[in-house]
Structure formats: structure tokens, C-alpha cells
Amino acid sequence: xxxxxxxxxxxxxxxxxxxxxxxxxxxxxxxxxxxxxxxxxxxxxxxxxxxxxxxxxxxxxxxxxxxxxxxxxxxxxxx
Amino acid sequence: xxxxxxxxxxxxxxxxxxxxxxxxxxxxxxxxxxxxxxxxxxxxxxxxxxxxxxxxxxxxxxxxxxxxxxxxxxxxxxx
Numbered sequence: 001x002x003x004x005x006x007x008x009x010x011x012x013x014x015x016x017x018x019x020x021x022x023x024x025x026x027x028x029x030x031x032x033x034x035x036x037x038x039x040x041x042x043x044x045x046x047x048x049x050x051x052x053x054x055x056x057x058x059x060x061x062x063x064x065x066x067x068x069x070x071x072x073x074x075x076x077x078x079x
Numbered sequence: 080x081x082x083x084x085x086x087x088x089x090x091x092x093x094x095x096x097x098x099x100x101x102x103x104x105x106x107x108x109x110x111x112x113x114x115x116x117x118x119x120x121x122x123x124x125x126x127x128x129x130x131x132x133x134x135x136x137x138x139x140x141x142x143x144x145x146x147x148x149x150x151x152x153x154x155x156x157x158x
Contacts, residue, residue, distance in 0.1 A: 024081070024109045026105035027105070058099075064147075065099060
């Protein structure tokens, strides 16, 4: 089972991408953790380290897939 | 069954995103057509019309999800 993390910040663009992740990723192959960086600020550093520049972003096997553009990680840090 | 179209242009960023689409989208829920705009140039107009600005992009139900940034549609037009 592949592990994935979907980082978002509750923005409308994030919600839209989250819907795709929840609805269309194959749960028999990929296990996706949803992380809201706005409420879970202690995960920001981890997201940054793996290469997340903006949200929403899906990380699979240390590869980062930025899906459209909701907000920069810098903006998320500012709250 | 939801219909989706994945537009790409053979770029490395495209190939990376294509791998996720092919491997992790749930084929029991979503039927994804792969379109190479470099070799299938007569589909560029359709991609543009639905709102694709760059490749790779995944279009589901008329919503466009740009996944990272490989090349602009303008660049693809130039070949």
C-alpha cells in the first residue's frame, strides 16, 4: 500500500482538490492522510522539507504534486 | 462512471503526473483518456476552451486540475 499525504489549508481550491483525492484515488492502492496545515501548524515544517511550496499538494513517495494554486506555504505560516 | 481527460505534452513533469493518474486513479469510478497535445495538436483548442493553461492537467467534470507545471499551452502550440 502506497502512503500519501494531502496538504491543504481549507481554501476553496483546496476543497476542490480534496474532493478529487477522496473520491477518485484508489483506496485499495493508496492510503491518503489529509492534513490541514491551518489547524495542524506543527506539520508545516514537514511539508516544507518534502518540497511543498503551496497548497493544495499531494505527496506520494516523496514526490510533490501541487494541484492548482490555493495559497503559498508562506501565507499559510502567517495564518 | 466519471469521464476525465489528462492532457500532457510528453514533458518529464507530465510523465510523472501521468504515472499517478494511471496508477492511482480508481478505474472503477473514473475513466481517464490520455491526450498528448504535442502529437494530437487538434485537441489543443478543446483543452483551451475547458480552461487548461498548462500541462500536465487533469480535467474532471469540466474542472481543471493543473498538476505541477511542465509547459504552458502557448509553448505547446509553438511545438
